[in-house]
Amino acid sequence: MTFKLNEYLKKTTEAAPLAVFRIFFGVMMLISIIRFWSYGWIDKLYIQPKFFFSYYGFEWIKPIGIYTYIIFAICGISTIFIALGFKYRIAIVTFFISFTYIELMDKTTYLNHYYFISLLSFVMIFLPANRYYALDAKLKRISYQLIPNWTIDVIKLLLGIVYFYAGLAKLNSDWLVKAMPLKIWLPSKYSVPLLGDLMQKEWMHYLFSYSGAIYDLTIPLLLLYRKTRPFAFILVVIFHVLTRVLFPIGMFPYIMIVSTLIFFDANLHHKILGFISKVFKINKRQFDTNTALQFFPKKNKVLLTSITIFFAIQLLLPFRYMLYPGELFWTEEGFRFSWRVMLMEKAGYANFKIVDSITKKRFYVDNDDFLTAFQQKQMASQPDFILQYAHYLKKHFESQGHQNIQVFVESYVALNGRLSTQYIDPTVDLGKQKESFKHKNWIIPFKDEIKGL
């Protein structure tokens, strides 16, 4: 076994797919940053709000006022370096740190897509993506046309995990039996060309639910096998373009479509590089040296162990919800970082009450005074947000001179078409509750049952 593993690790393959991946990744990220900037979202999401929702343990990561633009600028510039393959290692590390910093500034904006980008860029730090068709290779005058096979496989593995786990998460009774939440979302897309009227039909909701689940679960395998690959790629394009048409998910569909190209044979990538060479008048032949970058497993034990641990965490983390009691969709304990995408139509309303525990004098908080509409929306249906906001309110009103402050919340949440019910125990003083990874016993248990994973 060990022998075989060593064999595998030493196996080399064409570097072109990884080079193409690096270039497209850089370009896509650059477009994403420019798009984000041009929509004014930096100002709206990271500068205007008075308060930011931190991740547990990362409270020290905050936007830095007007200088937040600099973080975005650094992130954007690093993508150009990545695409060019120039000072690649520094560029990808810079990208990983700046991008992850941005995502950690406020969990209001958490998206699985952003998490995916953070993970991917982390893995890319360790890959020889600048050894072929890169400025680095040109300047050093050493180009490796062949690189270790595993350095491409890890990207395939990460993509496979994202799809497969997203598929597993759909195996629940709301998705499969009730066709929720698509039954709510699709009818509202009545104005989509061609499909608008079909979106009203119940069978379409089921068709979309089932085909979505089957797609997610099978697409990694379909992409792996040469025979099914072209068909799989057409599916990838149809699936992501459809999601782009139906839902406001920004750049992600395009990023995924381009990423899955890595599953193809090097022939395709050589053609892509040939095309790029033609357009930019690059001499591609200088890179086609037919030399192989050797990998020595024994010398790189630390690297291999780290990557193994990384993937072990990736495989296990989505199942951490099993350690918590209660319905995952309701409590959201263990929901994030698990590729649970588009699973819930969840909306809430949280009305905070500040009480003086001695005089019993009380008043309600106007959330508009502290949070943006987006933050309020995210806060109202997620317990960790509610708790953090309650702590902030307590501090705020204490600093205003109020004393013996207790913070209560009257909150209601509706999930996947069920009528809203009370969410947080209204008799619990949230000011006294501590944030931790433990179960929050002040969440009122879900009144219904959702079966499945």
Place this chain on the structure above:
Amino acid sequence: MKKSLFLVLVALFFIAGCSSSDDSNDTGGITDNFDRKALLTNIADNIVIPSYESFSTDISALKTATSTFITTTDAANLVVLRNAWIKAYTSWQSVSMFEIGKAEELSLRNFMNVYPVTVAEIETNITSGTYDFTSVTKQDEQGFGALDYLLNGLSGTDTGIVEFYTTNANAAGYKKYLSDLVNRMSDLTDQVLNDWKGSYRGTFISNSGSSATSSLDKLTNDFIFHYEKHLRAAKIGIPAGVFSGSPLDTTVEAFYKGDISKALFDANLNTLQDFFNGKHFGSTTTGESLKTYLDFLNTIKNGEDLSTLINNQFNTARTKASSLDDNFSSQVRTNNSLMTQTYDELQKNVVFLKVDMLSAMSIRVDFVDADGD
């Protein structure tokens, strides 16, 4: 193979590119599809435009009464003017939620009905005789609230009030301010009504898509925003001290007149419920509405009968409010708990409207434009 694959790719990207911003198109005549255009038409033709027409008539009457009072300044004409003001103020309650189109552009609600007004500033304006009503900082020095002060708050008696316009050293200044206020309100109203009767009706109805800027999404958000901020909070919650800890009896609507705050509240509550039910202005006929849309969606998902729950909660709040004093200012001074109980009943519908209804309609709360998962 490669070529056809490429073509499919290009075609799909093209569709994606187009439809993401596509907003105006016919939904066609498919019968099992809810007709949003019919809904928007009903709202425009049978609710919004007739409401504004009626309001405009009352504003004209207010304008006439004002000039009569300015020509013949006596207590009798003051009473006539005050009644015209009450009528227009009540009528205002039936249009105030439609902060869309021209009204949104002008920020109509903020120029018509901010309260409490700042008396010191109003007096300064009268003394100086120069003011720019279009300035945002002047919103609490004009509109119905400023008229309330000028017609009811200058003195405890009608003769005392009339003296400000006759024997006062700056009587001309008071007259001018009064007439400038009314002219401004009339001018704003004309602009909005003319826009609806002109091009905006068509724009409103044809914008029947499902994006955040479509008519239905915007108006539904306006409806909930108005319910939450202007009915629940401004008329009841703030005076009851719900957000401050103790009652604020000077923050009620029509504070100087006093005994009409409940009538104004009732008028607004009815407007909002009628809007929800698609009830034609000044009639018992109903048409396509948020209610019928909810009922349609419910036939797809077989959920709870949300529209009935919402209507029931409207009725509960109205019943609770019926025991309130005509004068909310004295209500919060004498027995504030009745006021907070009314607030609690109004609050319950915020949950139904903002959580359950928006969720069922898949309409996103205002201004949240960011990427989703």
